[in-house]
Amino acid sequence: MAIFSKETHFEMTSVSNSYYPDEPTAPKVVTDTIPGPKSQEAIRDLEGVFDSRAAYFVADYDKSIGNYIADVDGNMYLDMYAQIASIALGYNNPELIKAATSSEMVRALVNRPALGNFPGCDLREILARLLRLAPAGQDKVWSGLSGSDANELAFKAAFIYYRSKKRGYDKEFSAEELSSVMGNSAPGSPQLAVLSFKSAFHGRLFASGSATCSKPIHKLDFPSFPWPHADYPSYEYPLNDHTEVNRKEDDRCLAIVEEIIKSWHVPIAALIIEPIQSEGGDHHASSYFLQRLRDITLEHGVVYIIDEVQTGVGATGKFWCHEWANIQPPCDMVTFSKKFQSAGYFFHDPLFVPNKPYRQFNTWCGDPAHMIIAGAIGQEVIDKKLPDQCARVGDYLYTKLDALRAQYPHLMQRLRGRHRGTFIAWDLPDTETRDHMLKKLKLAGCNVGGCAERSVRLRPTLAFEEKHADVFVAALEHVLTEL
Amino acid sequence: MAIFSKETHFEMTSVSNSYYPDEPTAPKVVTDTIPGPKSQEAIRDLEGVFDSRAAYFVADYDKSIGNYIADVDGNMYLDMYAQIASIALGYNNPELIKAATSSEMVRALVNRPALGNFPGCDLREILARLLRLAPAGQDKVWSGLSGSDANELAFKAAFIYYRSKKRGYDKEFSAEELSSVMGNSAPGSPQLAVLSFKSAFHGRLFASGSATCSKPIHKLDFPSFPWPHADYPSYEYPLNDHTEVNRKEDDRCLAIVEEIIKSWHVPIAALIIEPIQSEGGDHHASSYFLQRLRDITLEHGVVYIIDEVQTGVGATGKFWCHEWANIQPPCDMVTFSKKFQSAGYFFHDPLFVPNKPYRQFNTWCGDPAHMIIAGAIGQEVIDKKLPDQCARVGDYLYTKLDALRAQYPHLMQRLRGRHRGTFIAWDLPDTETRDHMLKKLKLAGCNVGGCAERSVRLRPTLAFEEKHADVFVAALEHVLTEL
Numbered sequence: 001m002a003i004f005s006k007e008t009h010f011e012m013t014s015v016s017n018s019y020y021p022d023e024p025t026a027p028k029v030v031t032d033t034i035p036g037p038k039s040q041e042a043i044r045d046l047e048g049v050f051d052s053r054a055a056y057f058v059a060d061y062d063k064s065i066g067n068y069i070a071d072v073d074g075n076m077y078l079d080m081y082a083q084i085a086s087i088a089l090g091y092n093n094p095e096l097i098k099a100a101t102s103s104e105m106v107r108a109l110v111n112r113p114a115l116g117n118f119p120g121c122d123l124r125e126i127l128a129r130l131l132r133l134a135p136a137g138q139d140k141v142w143s144g145l146s147g148s149d150a151n152e153l154a155f156k157a158a159f160i161y162y163r164s165k166k167r168g169y170d171k172e173f174s175a176e177e178l179s180s181v182m183g184n185s186a187p188g189s190p191q192l193a194v195l196s197f198k199s200a201f202h203g204r205l206f207a208s209g210s211a212t213c214s215k216p217i218h219k220l221d222f223p224s225f226p227w228p229h230a231d232y233p234s235y236e237y238p239l240n241d242h243t244e245v246n247r248k249e250d251d252r253c254l255a256i257v258e259e260i261i262k263s264w265h266v267p268i269a270a271l272i273i274e275p276i277q278s279e280g281g282d283h284h285a286s287s288y289f290l291q292r293l294r295d296i297t298l299e300h301g302v303v304y305i306i307d308e309v310q311t312g313v314g315a316t317g318k319f320w321c322h323e324w325a326n327i328q329p330p331c332d333m334v335t336f337s338k339k340f341q342s343a344g345y346f347f348h349d350p351l352f353v354p355n356k357p358y359r360q361f362n363t364w365c366g367d368p369a370h371m372i373i374a375g376a377i378g379q380e381v382i383d384k385k386l387p388d389q390c391a392r393v394g395d396y397l398y399t400k401l402d403a404l405r406a407q408y409p410h411l412m413q414r415l416r417g418r419h420r421g422t423f424i425a426w427d428l429p430d431t432e433t434r435d436h437m438l439k440k441l442k443l444a445g446c447n448v449g450g451c452a453e454r455s456v457r458l459r460p461t462l463a464f465e466e467k468h469a470d471v472f473v474a475a476l477e478h479v480l481t482e483l
Numbered sequence: 484m485a486i487f488s489k490e491t492h493f494e495m496t497s498v499s500n501s502y503y504p505d506e507p508t509a510p511k512v513v514t515d516t517i518p519g520p521k522s523q524e525a526i527r528d529l530e531g532v533f534d535s536r537a538a539y540f541v542a543d544y545d546k547s548i549g550n551y552i553a554d555v556d557g558n559m560y561l562d563m564y565a566q567i568a569s570i571a572l573g574y575n576n577p578e579l580i581k582a583a584t585s586s587e588m589v590r591a592l593v594n595r596p597a598l599g600n601f602p603g604c605d606l607r608e609i610l611a612r613l614l615r616l617a618p619a620g621q622d623k624v625w626s627g628l629s630g631s632d633a634n635e636l637a638f639k640a641a642f643i644y645y646r647s648k649k650r651g652y653d654k655e656f657s658a659e660e661l662s663s664v665m666g667n668s669a670p671g672s673p674q675l676a677v678l679s680f681k682s683a684f685h686g687r688l689f690a691s692g693s694a695t696c697s698k699p700i701h702k703l704d705f706p707s708f709p710w711p712h713a714d715y716p717s718y719e720y721p722l723n724d725h726t727e728v729n730r731k732e733d734d735r736c737l738a739i740v741e742e743i744i745k746s747w748h749v750p751i752a753a754l755i756i757e758p759i760q761s762e763g764g765d766h767h768a769s770s771y772f773l774q775r776l777r778d779i780t781l782e783h784g785v786v787y788i789i790d791e792v793q794t795g796v797g798a799t800g801k802f803w804c805h806e807w808a809n810i811q812p813p814c815d816m817v818t819f820s821k822k823f824q825s826a827g828y829f830f831h832d833p834l835f836v837p838n839k840p841y842r843q844f845n846t847w848c849g850d851p852a853h854m855i856i857a858g859a860i861g862q863e864v865i866d867k868k869l870p871d872q873c874a875r876v877g878d879y880l881y882t883k884l885d886a887l888r889a890q891y892p893h894l895m896q897r898l899r900g901r902h903r904g905t906f907i908a909w910d911l912p913d914t915e916t917r918d919h920m921l922k923k924l925k926l927a928g929c930n931v932g933g934c935a936e937r938s939v940r941l942r943p944t945l946a947f948e949e950k951h952a953d954v955f956v957a958a959l960e961h962v963l964t965e966l
Contacts, residue, residue, distance in 0.1 A: 058604050059604065086595065100592040111544040113566055146846070205635050205689070341595060361687070362631060363569055
């Protein structure tokens with residue numbers, strides 16, 4: 001029997017549950033192992049046709065609700081991982097069910113349009129719901145299908161922009177460009193690079209994968225573009241106690257960025273950065289760092305792309321994490337996916353629309369079905385002021401975790417995410433201990449993810465409240481005493 | 484007033500309409516220009532936030548039905564283009580509406596899972612519906628989000644397979660591989676190539692774009708991998724009158740393929756081919772050619788990928804076009820998207836599952852919502868024997884077009900697609916005349932697409948019947964007399 005049986009309930013510090021009145025008050029774990037026997041059987045059944053070796057367990061989404069995810073063995077976990085940080089509002093959200101059963105959704109699913117050639121008359125309205133959520137300074141959008149896709153579409157826009165600036169926006173292509181490009185050669189297909197950062201995660205296709213630098217397993221055996229990775233600042237925590245050394249760290253990394261831009265063997269057309277490197281270890285970049293990147297990219301004519309695929313949509317206490325930095329002038333593009341359900345990039349400069357049609361184009365040009373869900377998510381985030389709630393609950397959670405850190409400094413190293421909503425992480429001494437903690441947390445009814453080699457990252461939904469934080473902290477405390 | 488007013492009806496040779504009883508009996512064009520004034524206004528409105536320069540018109544999907552697409556100006560076109568060949572069953576199909584309003588669809592949309600980590604208990608059943616439609620010889624699937632994505636995921640599987648075969652499937656990576664890959668360098672990130680064909684279209688991301696070789700506008704200003712393109716056979720038509728010269732053309736191109744595999748400056752890990760190059764000009768490959776590619780790829784240890792993104796799902800008279808060639812042993816992977824609505828690749832060899840988890844992986848690993856639609860499409864295609872219908876209607880249409888070709892040989896050059904269902908195309912003398920024909924056809928109520936520089940391609944839905952063929956042939960005849 002696992003640690004927390006059906007009968008085990010944590011004490012609650014708050015009782016109201018406005019968002020999900022039918023949510024459980026505590027997790028429930030009824031199997032000795034996770035995945036439990038029924039999950040294991042279902043995974044074996046999948047294995048023959050679909051690679052499922054990475055499955056944590058097999059979920060029962062009908063029985064999942066709000067912050068709680070059910071599995072086929074009857075376990076019910078408090079979900080602090082939320083589909084790799086991609087569920088914004090919790091499971092079976094009533095407003096999303098309304099959107100999913102709307103007539104516009106049926107239309108979008110059964111008549112999926114080629115948006116570039118045959119936009120529907122509802123597209124403007126569907127887009128308007130996304131655009132009203134655009135980051136400060138951005139007012140246009142191009143849509144894609146996933147985080148990798150969003151970043152690669154942004155790269156395409158950046159490369160076209162970069163070359164158009166050199167060539168002249170309205171200038172025709174040369175005969176040499178037109179012929180060489182068909183052989184994948186310069187000048188039509190120029191050697192240009194995107195600069196990203198060590199530990200970055202921007203996706204797993206070939207260009208996004210070249211910008212990704214988190215783990216070898218993401219990249220091994222694939223050809224890649226010879227693109228550089230600068231150092232991402234690695235701060236001392238708590239931040240307030242180390243302002244001077246952390247500023248030095250920022251400047252050290254900024255110097256590397258500038259050096260690469262000046263000296264890389266092919267021109268750097270764009271720079272892409274996550275305001276918090278998530279998959280790569282929950283490294284936070286300071287506002288100073290993000291602003292200085294704007295200064296440097298402007299100075300050198302480099303396109304500045306901020307990747308908000310994981311950080312976007314409210315969990316950090318702002319709708320978009322980089323809004324904490326109030327970068328001026330705004331960055332050139334902001335990519336999104338995951339919690340937004342719809343993917344793509346926001347931008348503001350009309351020169352990022354290529355000079356001819358069919359340059360940034362594909363069959364579907366996005367997916368109205370998921371855009372409709374995105375619009376409904378955005379409406380809820382606004383109506384319920386969820387970034388504010390994340391800020392409040394995040395501070396509440398951080399304070400409790402900080403107290404645990406004082407008790408267990410060895411097992412809660414470099415606690416990160418103060419005043420960044422529920423975007424909280426810490427390090428364990430090594431991978432083995434981290435994995436052990438995650439396993440124990442699961443048996444204690446909390447589904448939590450790791451990142452990098454030895455970090456734990458918290459990625460609850462925006463419907464995460466103080467009472468959920470209490471459940472998690474109690475479970476964590478229990479696990480810490482056992483480790 | 485356009486050519487065909489509300490009052491103009493074509494004569495019908497058949498009257499039954501089992502699939503869409505409420506479908507119009509003829510197109511209706513009520514505007515002098517296409518796009519009409521309301522479409523133009525809606526496009527202008529979109530332009531400010533979403534690049535819509537490629538829009539043909541703004542559609543009203545509520546009013547569209549079966550083979551007919553409505554626009555906001557009140558025009559109703561017979562749709563022979565069908566969202567760039569991506570609508571299988573026609574607009575507002577009743578079976579798809581059932582699927583779109585099912586409880587499993589709501590679940591898939593509001594609780595979109597990270598399929599690799601947290602598959603739902605319904606995933607096996609949803610996948611089973613796809614797998615029963617797998618091409619002959621294939622029984623496993625990995626899912627993605629678009630044609631580009633499907634091809635790049637297949638490339639990843641091919642590169643991993645290729646390197647694993649050299650290294651030993653169960654062998655660990657070397658320290659040098661693990662470190663070099665983080666710098667995008669060999670040996671961890673090896674220089675490997677995918678061989679494709681001139682005029683090929685495999686997508687518009689960076690690796691798929693490197694394999695694409697249809698038009699400069701698809702590729703200009705993007706960095707690419709230095710991957711080669713062999714000649715795709717270009718036959719004399721009608722095929723039956725030119726068997727000898729066409730066989731020679733096959734052999735000429737096969738020799739080029741073999742030469743590239745032997746001599747390219749980096750190893751060729753995979754070969755990808757469309758059984759009919761669609762975007763690139765509706766070039767058909769013979770069964771002999773596709774089989775010989777199997778022989779050659781086996782001999783040289785090259786992975787053989789068939790791209791059925793546009794050709795798949797019945798329109799050619801087989802569910803998968805390459806099934807006409809009965810390739811033995813089967814190719815290694817078959818990629819799909821478009822009419823299938825769901826995207827990904829089918830395969831059969833378990834060694835195409837990487838030796839470790841998280842190598843072929845991403846957040847969503849596909850999209851159950853569109854898989855559910857794919858399953859419903861497949862069920863209809865089977866129940867209604869739609870590939871057989873396409874074969875029958877295609878032959879009917881081809882015969883009529885062949886008669887027109889005899890009358891207008893200059894305007895119907897190289898008529899292609901005999902016995903390939905409704906996958907029919909022909910050439911005009913030049914781009915200008917082709918574009919003029921497409922414009923006239925639109926004003927005659929038929930929405931038709933072009934491909935390559937001077938081809939017209941027909942891509943109706945699978946619900947296309949003899950009566951629709953009659954409407955189209957009458958419109959075409961009218962246009963031909965005017966050109």
